[in-house]
Amino acid sequence: xxxxxxxxxxxxxxxxxxxxxxxxxxxxxxxxxxxxxxxxxxxxxxxxxxxxxxxxxxxxxxxxxxxxxxxxxxxxxxxxxxxxxxxxxxxxxxxxxxxxxxxxxxxxxxxxxxxxxxxxxxxxxxxxxxxxxxxxxxxxxxxxxxxxxxxxxxxxxxxxxxxxxxxxxxxxxxxxxxxxxxxxxxxxxxxxxxxxxxxxxxxxxxxxxxxxxxxxxxxxxxxxxxxxxxxxxxxxxxxxxxxxxxxxxxxxxxxxxxxxxxxxxxxxxxxxxxxxxxxxxxxxxxxxxxxxxxxxxxxxxxxxxxxxxxxxxxxxxxxxxxxxxxxxxxxxxxxxxxxxxxxxxxxxxxxxxxxxxxxxxxxxxxxxxxxxxxxxxxxxxxxxxxxxxxxxxxxxxxxxxxxxxxxxxxxxxxxxxxxxxxxxxxxxxxxxxxxxxxxxxxxxxxxxxxxxxxxxxxxxxxxxxxxxxxxxxxxxxxxxxxxxxxxxxxxxxxxxxxxxxxxxxxxxxxxxxxxxxxxxxxxxxxxxxxxxxxxxxxxxxxxxxxxxxxxxxxxxxxxxxxxxxxxxxxxxxxxxxxxxxxxxxxxxxxxxxxxxxxxxxxxxxxxxxxxxxxxxxxxxxxxxxxxxxxxxxxxxxxxxxxxxxxxxxxxxxxxxxxxxxxxxxxxxxxxxxxxxxxxxxxxxxxxxxxxxxxxxxxxxxxxxxxxxxxxxxxxxxxxxxxxxxxxxxxxxxxxxxxxxxxxxxxxxxxxxxxxxxxxxxxxxxxxxxxxxxxxxxxxxxxxxxxxxxxxxxxxxxxxxxxxxxxxxxxxxxxxxxxxxxxxxxxxxxxxxxxxxxxxxxxxxxxxxxxxxxx
Numbered sequence: 001x002x003x004x005x006x007x008x009x010x011x012x013x014x015x016x017x018x019x020x021x022x023x024x025x026x027x028x029x030x031x032x033x034x035x036x037x038x039x040x041x042x043x044x045x046x047x048x049x050x051x052x053x054x055x056x057x058x059x060x061x062x063x064x065x066x067x068x069x070x071x072x073x074x075x076x077x078x079x080x081x082x083x084x085x086x087x088x089x090x091x092x093x094x095x096x097x098x099x100x101x102x103x104x105x106x107x108x109x110x111x112x113x114x115x116x117x118x119x120x121x122x123x124x125x126x127x128x129x130x131x132x133x134x135x136x137x138x139x140x141x142x143x144x145x146x147x148x149x150x151x152x153x154x155x156x157x158x159x160x161x162x163x164x165x166x167x168x169x170x171x172x173x174x175x176x177x178x179x180x181x182x183x184x185x186x187x188x189x190x191x192x193x194x195x196x197x198x199x200x201x202x203x204x205x206x207x208x209x210x211x212x213x214x215x216x217x218x219x220x221x222x223x224x225x226x227x228x229x230x231x232x233x234x235x236x237x238x239x240x241x242x243x244x245x246x247x248x249x250x251x252x253x254x255x256x257x258x259x260x261x262x263x264x265x266x267x268x269x270x271x272x273x274x275x276x277x278x279x280x281x282x283x284x285x286x287x288x289x290x291x292x293x294x295x296x297x298x299x300x301x302x303x304x305x306x307x308x309x310x311x312x313x314x315x316x317x318x319x320x321x322x323x324x325x326x327x328x329x330x331x332x333x334x335x336x337x338x339x340x341x342x343x344x345x346x347x348x349x350x351x352x353x354x355x356x357x358x359x360x361x362x363x364x365x366x367x368x369x370x371x372x373x374x375x376x377x378x379x380x381x382x383x384x385x386x387x388x389x390x391x392x393x394x395x396x397x398x399x400x401x402x403x404x405x406x407x408x409x410x411x412x413x414x415x416x417x418x419x420x421x422x423x424x425x426x427x428x429x430x431x432x433x434x435x436x437x438x439x440x441x442x443x444x445x446x447x448x449x450x451x452x453x454x455x456x457x458x459x460x461x462x463x464x465x466x467x468x469x470x471x472x473x474x475x476x477x478x479x480x481x482x483x484x485x486x487x488x489x490x491x492x493x494x495x496x497x498x499x500x501x502x503x504x505x506x507x508x509x510x511x512x513x514x515x516x517x518x519x520x521x522x523x524x525x526x527x528x529x530x531x532x533x534x535x536x537x538x539x540x541x542x543x544x545x546x547x548x549x550x551x552x553x554x555x556x557x558x559x560x561x562x563x564x565x566x567x568x569x570x571x572x573x574x575x576x577x578x579x580x581x582x583x584x585x586x587x588x589x590x591x592x593x594x595x596x597x598x599x600x601x602x603x604x605x606x607x608x609x610x611x612x613x614x615x616x617x618x619x620x621x622x623x624x625x626x627x628x629x630x631x632x633x634x635x636x637x638x639x640x641x642x643x644x645x646x647x648x649x650x651x652x653x654x655x656x657x658x659x660x661x662x663x664x665x666x667x668x669x670x671x672x673x674x675x676x677x678x679x680x681x682x683x684x685x686x687x688x689x690x691x692x693x694x695x696x697x698x699x700x701x702x703x704x705x706x707x708x709x710x711x712x713x714x715x716x717x718x719x720x721x722x723x724x725x726x727x728x729x730x731x732x733x734x735x736x737x738x739x740x741x742x743x744x745x746x747x748x749x750x751x752x753x754x755x756x757x758x759x760x761x762x763x764x765x766x767x768x769x770x771x772x773x774x775x776x777x778x779x780x781x782x783x784x785x786x787x788x789x790x791x792x793x794x795x796x797x798x799x800x801x802x803x804x805x806x807x808x809x810x811x812x813x814x815x816x817x818x819x820x821x822x823x824x825x826x827x828x829x830x831x832x833x834x835x836x837x838x839x840x841x842x843x844x845x846x847x848x849x850x851x852x853x854x
Contacts, residue, residue, distance in 0.1 A: 055074065055075060055097065055098070055099070055100055055103070056096070056097050057071075057074060057094050057095060057096065057097075057098065057103050057660075058094075058095045058096075058660035058661065059071060059074070059091070059093065059094050059095070059107065059660065059661040060093045060660070060661045060714040060715075061090055061091055061092060061093040061714070061767065061768060062090065062091055062661065062712075062714050062768070063089070063090060063091070064086040064089040064090060064091045064108075064111060064113075065086050066091075066661075066663060066712065067091035067107055067661070068081070068086065068091075068107075068125075069163075069655065069663065070655055070656070070660075070661045070663070071100075071103065071104060071107060073655045073656065074656070075100045075103075075121065076121060077100060077104075077121045077122065077123060078121065078122045078123075079104075079115075079122075079123050079124070079125065080122075080123070080124035080125065081113075081124065081125035085113065085125070085127060085284075085289040086113070086125070086289070089111045089112075089113070089289070090111070090768065091107050091108070091111065092106060092107060092108070092109045092110055092111075094106045094107050100121070101115070101117050101123070104117075104123060108125070112127060112289060112290055113125050113126065113127055113289065114126055114127075127289045127290035161174050161176075161255065161257070162174050162176055162665075163653055163665065165667060165708070166651045166652065166653040166665045166666070166667050166708075167607070167651060167653055168651070169562075169564055169597035169598070169599045169607075169609035169610070169611050170259075170260070170261065170597060170609070170611045170613070170647060171197065171259075171260040171261070171647060171649070171667070171669050171671070171706065172257070172258050172259045172260060173195045173196070173197075173198065173256075173257075173258040173260075173708070174255065174256065174257055174258070175191060175192070175195060175255065175256040175258070176255055177253065177254050177255055177285075179194070180250060180253060180256075181819070181851075182760075182773070182807050182809075182821075183775060183805050183807045183821045183823065184250075184300055184302075184819070184821055184847050184849065185250050186302075186356070186823060186842055186845060187200075187203045187204060187207060188200065188203070188207060188208065188209050188247075188248065188250060189201075189202075189203030189209055189210075190203065191209075191250060191253070191256065192211070192256075193758060193775075193777065194719060194721050194758040194760060194775070195258065195721060196706040196707065196708050196721040196722060196723045196756075197213060197214050197260055197706050197723050198211065198212070198213055198258060198260075198274075198276075199211075199212045199752055199756070199833055199834050200212070200834075201217055201243075201749075201750070201834035201836060202243055202834065202835065202836040202837075203832060204382070204385055204420070204832060204835070204839050204841060204842075205243070205384075205419060205420040205836065205837070205839060207247065207387045207389070207415055207417045207440075208243070208245025208246055208247050208440075209224055209245060209246045209247070209248070209276075210243050210244055210245050210246075211224050211246075211274075211276050212750060212752060212834055213258075213260050213261075213273045213274035213276075214260060214261070214273070214274075214671060214673060214702055214704075214752075215673075215700075215702035215725070215728065215750060215751060215752055216272070216273030216274070216673075216675075216702075216750070217244075217273070217750040217834075218242065218243070218244045218746075218750065219244060219617075219619075219620040219622065219623060219679070220244065220270060220271060220617065220620050221271065221272060221273040221617055221641075222271060222273040222274050222275070222276060223263075223267060223268065223269070223270070223271035223274070223275045223276070223277075224246040224276045224278075225246075225267060225275065225276065225277045225278065226246065226248050226277075226278050226280065226411070226444060227277075227278070227279060227280055227409060227444075227446055227466075228267060228277060228446065228448075228464060228466065228490070229444050229446050229466040229467075229468055229488065230468065230486055230488060230513065231245075231246045231247065231442060231444070231468050231470050231486070242622060242746065243836075244620075247413050247415065247440055247442050248278060248280075248391075248411075248413065249330075249332070249349040249351055249389060249391040249413070251298060251330065251332040251349045251351075251391075252280045252281055252332070252347060252349060252391060252393055252411075253278050253279070253280060253281075254279050254280060254281050254282070254285050255278075255279045256276065256277070256278050256279070257275075257276075257277045257279070258274065258275070258276050258277075259274050259275040260274045260671075261273070261274055261613055261615065261643070261645045261647070261671075261673070262568075262593060262595070262613050262614065262615025262616075262643055262645065263275050264550055264551075264552045264566030264567070264568050264593075264595045264613075265507065265550065265552060266462075266490045266492045266507075266509055266511055266550070267490070267511075268548075268550070268568070268615075269511045269512070269513060269546050269547075269548045269570065270513075270546045270548070270570060270572065270616070270617055270618055271615075271617065272615030272616060272617045272641065272642075272643040272675070273617075280393055280395070280409070280411065281334055281345060281347055281393065281395070282336075282343065282345055282395055282397070283336035283337065283338050283343035283344060283345040283395070283397070284336075284338060284343065285334075285336075285345075286334050286335070286336040286345060286853070287336050287337065287338045288853070291338075292337055292338060292339060293335075293336070293337050294335070294336055294337075294338075294853065294854060295333070295334065295335040295336070295853070295854045296332075296333070296334045296335075296851065296852070296853045296854075297331075297332075297333055297850075297851070297852045297853075297854075298331060298332045298333075298849065298850070298851045298852075299329070299330075299331040299849060299850050300329065300330050300331070300847055300848070300849030300850075301324045301326075301328065301329050301847065301848055301849070302324070302328030302329065302330075302353065302845060302846070302847045303321060303322075303323055303324055303325070303328065303845055303846040303847070304320055304321065304328070304356055304357050304842060304843055304844065304845040304846070305321070305325075305327050305328040305353045305354035305355060305356045305357070305386070306320075306321055306325070306327050306354040306355055306357075306381065307327050307354040307355075307386070308354060308355050308383070308384075308386045308418065308434055308437070309383075309434050310434065311434055311435065311436050312433060312434065313383070313433060313434045314383075314430070314431045314432065314433035314434075316376075316377060316380050316381070316431075317380065317381040318357075318377065318379045318380050318381070320357035320379060320381075320843065323846070324846075324848075327352075327353065327354040328352070328353040328354060329351075329352055329353075330349070330350065330351035330352070330353075331349070331350055332347060332348065332349040332350075333347065333348050334346070334347035334348075334393075335347075340399075341398065341399050341400075342396065342397060342398045342399065343396065343397040344394075344395070344396040344397075345393070345394070345395045345396075346392075346393070346394050347391075347392070347393040347394075348390075348391065348392055348393075349389075349390070349391040350389070350390055350391075351387065351388075351389045352387070352388045352389075353385075353386060353387055354386050355381050355382055355383055355384070355385045355386050355418065355434075356381075356382055356385050356842040356843070356845070357379060357380065357381055357382065357842070357843050358374070358376055358377075358378060358379060358380050358382055358829055358840035358841070358842070358843050359378065359379070359824055359826075359827040359828045359829040359830065359840065359841070359842070359843035359844065360378045360379040360827050360829060360843060361378070361826060361827050361828055361829060362378075362801065362828045362829040362830055363799050363829070363830075364378065364829065365799070366796075366797045366798065366799065366838070367781045367782070367785065367797040367798060367799045367800075368785065368797065372838075373798075373799075373829065373830075373831065373838060373840065374831070374838040374839065374840045375431060375432055375838065376432060376839070376840055378829040378840075379829075379843065380840075382432075382839060382840060382842075383418065383420075383432050383433060383434045383435070384418030384419060384420050384421070384432075384434065384435050385418050385420075385839075386417060386418045386437070387415055387416070387417035387418070388415065388416045388417070389413065389414060389415035389416075389417070390412075390413075390414045390415075391411065391412065391413050391414070392410075392411065392412040393409070393410075393411045394409065394410045394411075395407065395408070395409040395410075396408050396409075402454065403451060403452055403453045403454065404449075404450070404451050404452075405449070405450045406447065406448070406449050406450075407446075407447070407448040407450075408445075408446070408447050408448075409444075409445070409446045409447075410443075410444065410445045410446075411442075411443075411444045411445075412441075412442070412443055412444075413440070413441070413442040413443075413444075414439075414440065414441050414442075415439070415440045416437045416438070416439050416440075417437060417438055417440070418434075418435065418437055418438070419435075419438045420837065420839055421435060438472070438473060439471075439472070439473040440470070440471070440472055441469075441470075441471040441472075442468065442469070442470050442471070443468065443469045444466070444467075444468045444469075445466065445467055445468075446464065446465070446466040447464065447465050447466070448462065448463075448464045449461075449462070449463045449464070450462050457495060457496045457497065458495045458497075459493065459495070460493060460494040460495070461491075461492075461493045462490075462491070462492055462493075463489075463490070463491045464488075464489065464490045464491075465487075465488070465489045466487070466488050466489075467485065467486065467487045467488070468485070468486045469483065469484075469485050469486075470483065470484045470485075470486075471483045482517070482518065483517075483518050484515065484516070484517045484518075484540075485515075485516045485517075485518075486513060486514065486515045486516070487513065487514045487516075488511070488512065488513035488514075489511070489512050489513075490509065490510070490511045491509050491510055491511075492507060492508060492509025492510070492511075492550075493507075493508060493509060494506065494507050499555075501555070501557055502555050502556045502557040502558070503555070503556045504553060504554070504555050504556075505553070505554045506551070506552070506553050507550075507551070507552045507553075508550065508551040508552070509549070509550060510547070510548065510549050510550075511546075511547070511548050511549075511550070512545070512546065512547040512548070513545070513546050513547075514543060514544070514545050514546075515543065515544040515545075515546075515621060516543050517540045517541055517542060517543075517544075517621050517625075518541070540620070540621035540622040540624075540625055540626050541621070541625050541626070542574060542575050542576065542621055542624070542625040543574070543575040544572065544573075544574045544575075544618075544620070544621045544624070545572065545573045545574075546570070546571070546572050546618065547570075547571050547572075548568055548569060548570045548571070549568070549569050550566065550567070550568040550569075551566060551567050551568075552564070552565075552566040552595075553565050553566070559601070560600060560601045560602060561598075561599070561600055561601075562598070562599040562601075563596075563597070563598055563599075564595070564596070564597040564598075564599075565594075565595065565596050565597075566594065566595040566596075566613075567592060567593070567594050567595075568592070568593045568594075568595075569590065569591070569592050569593075570590060570591055570593060570616050570618075571588070571589065571590035571591075572587075572588060572589060572590070572618035572640070573586065573587070573588040574586060574587040574588070574618070574619065574621065574624045574625065576625075584624075584625075584634045584636045585636060587618075587619065587624055587636075587638070589618065589639075589640060591616045591640070591642070593613075593614040593615055593616050594613075594614055595611070595612065595613035595614065596611070596612050596613075597609060597610060597611040597612070597613075598610055605652060605653045605654040606650070606651070606652050606654075607650065607651040607652075608648075608649075608650050609647075609648065609649055609650075609651065610646075610647070610648045611645075611646070611647040611648070612645070612646055613643075613645050613647075614642070614643060614644055614645075615642070615643035615645070616640055616641070616642055616643070617640055617641045617643075618640045619638050619639075619640065619679065619694065623635075623638060623679055623694040624638060624694075630690075630691055631690055631691055631692065632681070632691065632692050632693065633684070633691060633692075633693045634693065634694070635693040635694050635695055637695075638679065638694055638695065638696065639677045639696050640677065641675055641676070641677050641678055641679055641696075642675065642676045642677055643673065643674070643675050643676075644673075644674045644675075644676070645671065645672070645673045645674075646671070646672045646673075647669055647670065647671045647672075648669070648670050649667060649668055649669030649670065650666075650667070650668050650669075651666070651667050652664060652665065652666035652667070653665055653666075657711075658711075658713065659713050659714075661713070661714060662711065662712060662713035662714070663710075663711070663712050663713075664710070664711050665708070665709070665710040665711075666707075666708070666709050666710075667706075667707070667708045667709075668705065668706070668707050668708075669705060669706050670704075670705045671702075671703065671704060671705070671706070672701075672703045673701065673702045673703070674699055674700075674701050675699060675700045675701070676698065676699045677696040677697075677698075677699075678696065678697050678698075678699055678700040678730070678747075679694055679695070679696055679697075680694070680695065680696075680697055680742055680744070680745035680746075680747050681693075681694055681695075681744060681745045681746055681747075682694070682695035682697070682742075682744055682745065683744055686733065686734060692744065697730065697731060697732050697733065697742075698731040698732075698733065699730075699731045699737075700729065700730050700731070700747075701727060701728070701729045701731075702725065702727070702728055703725070703726050703727035703728075704723065704724050704725035704726050704727070705723075705724055705726070706721075706722065706723050706724075707720065707721070707722040708720070708721050708722075709721075714764070714768075715763060715764050715765075715768075716761070716762070716763050716764070717761065717762055717763075717764075717773075718759075718760070718761045719758075719759075719760040719761070720757070720758070720759050720760075721757065721758045722755070722756075722757045723752070723753075723755065723756045723757070724754070724755045725752065725753075725754055725755070725783045727739070728751055728783040728784050730742055730747075739783075739784055739786075740784055740786045740787060741784050741786070741787050741795050742787070743787040748784065748787065748795035749795050749796065749834070749836045750834075751782055751783050751784050751795060752782070752783060752833065752834060753779055753780040753781065753782060753783060753800075753833045753834075754780040754781055754782070754783040755778070755780035756777075756778070756779055756780060756833055757777070757778040758775060758776065758777050758778075759775070759776045759778075760773060760774070760775040760776075761773060761774060762774065762807075768811075769810060769811040770808070770809070770810050770811075771808060771809045771810075772806075772807075772808045773806070773807050773808070774804065774805065774806050774807070775804070775805040775806075775807070776802060776803070776804050776805075777802065777803045777804075777805075778800075778801075778802050779798070779800060779801045779802070779803070779830075779832075779833050780800050781797065781798065781799065781800050782795055782796075782797055782798065785797055796831065796835050796836065796837055796838055798830070798831035798832075798833070798835060799830075799831075801828060801830040801831075802828075803824055803826075803828055803830065803841075804824075804825045804826060805821060805822060805823045805824065805825060806821065806822040806825055807819070807820070807821040807822075808820050808821075815852055815853060815854060816850065816851070816852045816853075817850075817851050817852075818848070818849070818850055819847075819848070819849050819850075819851070820846070820847065820848045820849070821846070821847045822844065822845070822846050822847075823842065823844070823845045823846075823847075824841070824842060824843055824844050824845060825844065826844075827843045827844040828841075828843075829843070
């Protein structure tokens with residue numbers, strides 16, 4: 001029988017080196033890992049006996065998934081398990097010489113999970129409750145064999161999601177729920193604070209996510225998704241441009257997958273900056289292994305905020321609350337069930353915070369003493385930073401057979417929040433004041449169908465359909481009430497083949513989306529002269545269709561050499577808008593985008609890689625179909641952007657490096673990204689003056705390197721992330737190429753810091769019940785500090801800074817845990833990286849919370 005891969009609910013069999021493939025196939029074909037036709041021989045039938053040869057072990061108590069990895073690396077065994085079943089469980093420490101089978105059972109003692117040994121070096125992990133159920137409820141086949149549910153196979157070279165970025169040619173990242181909860185985020189953008197190359201821009205202005213990956217941001221350059229669905233929304237914010245935001249409550253996020261640069265997979269349609277996909281909770285995140293029902297309750301209180309004052313208030317308030325005052329809290333409740341043929345989860349969250357107060361210590365000037373850091377003084381209340389959000393999530397999954405499943409989900413998000421008007425922060429005509437709150441409503445629905453027949457290496461089919469509806473009321477800008485409805489479908493298949501030159505894994509499919517924006521066309525007038533009226537579209541107007549076909553192949557030629565190749569065809573069509581927009585006509589086009597990478601692994605767990613990839617981004621609806629009076633017009637000659645990216649790097653994924661049972665993950669990468677026909681806001685007359693339109697410049701370039709380092713040795717852990725830009729350059733027809741921002745464009749505010757580094761470390765005490773840690777963030781100045789050409793948009797030039805946080809967690813018992821954090825420990829007065837205007841970050845903020853799981 002050939003060596004094959006099996007998958008269930010998106011988890012796929014990870015292949016090891018070729019010398020282990022036949023062992024893996026034998027495991028899948030003859031042991032307990034049953035999809036629909038994989039069987040466990042019943043008692044009395046012949047089985048292979050596990051090896052009785054002893055081995056030396058020294059694996060400390062730790063998260064069970066990490067302990068399993070340590071066991072696998074120490075023995076070379078193949079172990080099958082369902083990933084959610086081991087989440088939240090801790091292993092028993094083992095040491096000394098013993099047979100691997102005995103060591104594995106000892107490792108699992110007290111976890112409620114047992115190992116079923118099926119061969120000399122193969123096993124599957126089964127809940128003790130499931131074992132009882134099997135004895136009573138499962139039917140034998142004609143040969144007396146017992147059918148089990150699908151479980152994931154993990155071998156010595158198969159990574160968990162957190163390991164995948166350190167085994168992949170090209171850059172990516174994974175953020176776990178544990179990392180998100182470590183320092184509860186003040187705003188949604190704080191989730192990405194420790195991820196190299198990734199920043200959420202303007203996190204303090206509004207409550208959405210506006211992701212920047214390696215200098216690319218906004219206008220759909222980065223696909224920011226929730227369970228694979230896209231929220232298409234873009235807001236005009238005044239003289240600092242626009243934001244492209246995505247909204248979700250962090251309490252609903254179970255993990256984040258990040259791809260940097262163009263993707264040749266099923267989620268990369270029309271995005272050349274990268275893909276950020278946030279997975280929300282499902283039933284198995286809540287229900288304990290072996291149980292049928294479960295619930296999670298979470299509540300957190302915070303300090304340093306106060307409910308917003310009356311609209312129009314502009315008197316500075318520097319009397320920050322001393323401690324918890326009830327104006328900052330969030331809570332969530334999730335309940336779920338896991339039955340034999342279906343799963344269901346319901347969750348609700350509420351998050352309410354007042355306006356926060358800035359820090360009191362630090363420089364009061366921008367970089368190079370170019371002006372005051374902010375019109376908000378040290379210790380002052382930052383108006384329009386409050387939020388009051390409510391979320392609902394329902395998710396159900398039906399298993400029609402071992403091969404077939406259908407998952408349906410619905411999420412509702414509502415938020416009444418402040419959003420900063422940048423005018424007082426750019427000019428001194430009027431002080432910052434409390435404005436009327438914005439309102440957001442987002443509805444998301446998705447259906448996922450999976451068909452993965454066992455024994456068929458050619459078929460692993462996934463089909464999805466989704467829609468989002470984003471509604472917005474924005475009282476402070478020319479964007480009046482608007483609504484954007486986006487539909488999408490994806491269909492892709494995976495095939496695994498053994499060829500004469502090596503194992504070949506294929507992924508291929510199609511993807512399409514339709515964005516329908518109903519921004520209104522209205523007449524408006526200038527506040528200083530109501531008699532002067534002009535025509536403006538209240539938001540992007542029209543329809544934007546994207547479609548793509550993609551294929552990706554990975555060929556493992558030898559134990560140490562692998563090749564990846566991909567080809568994607570993208571196309572787009574933007575329909576003309578109504579009224580005055582109709583004169584600009586439709587836009588459409590298409591392009592093939594290839595990718596190629598090679599991985600060399602000279603030593604086990606050490607890889608060198610190189611990657612070449614092209615990408616493409618059609619104009620967004622805002623760029624194609626947005627008119628702002630006599631100031632900004634659509635451009636019928638606007639062309640898509642094209643990306644050409646080069647990357648080289650090293651991956652290290654090792655265990656038992658400094659101590660038995662430890663793990664080390666390291667990734668260093670160099671990137672050189674060029675974007676031809678980069679789209680900016682430019683002068684129609686090419687003389688820096690108004691009126692303006694969206695136009696293409698010859699190119700923009702970003703070059704630099706990233707380092708990610710993670711070390712975990714049971715009692716201590718260390719996480720380091722570094723990003724350094726060595727070149728940022730824009731090329732304009734009038735000025736040539738220079739490391740300067742364009743004064744006529746908003747894009748200067750997308751340029752990230754020259755360097756950004758985070759260091760997170762901690763200890764686990766009292767049998768790992770108590771975790772204490774600290775995080776340091778080092779922010780450099782913006783990578784470009786000058787402006788070329790005329791215009792009104794000068795990038796915010798924050799000074800370099802360092803910010804320190806503390807955090808801790810105490811596991812009270814198996815059910816409840818307490819956590820605390822102190823953000824901005826030294827109460828620094830500073831601007832966040834990628835602040836789009838001069839809005840200071842929160843001062844010292846204390847949080848305390850309780851989580852209970854039943």
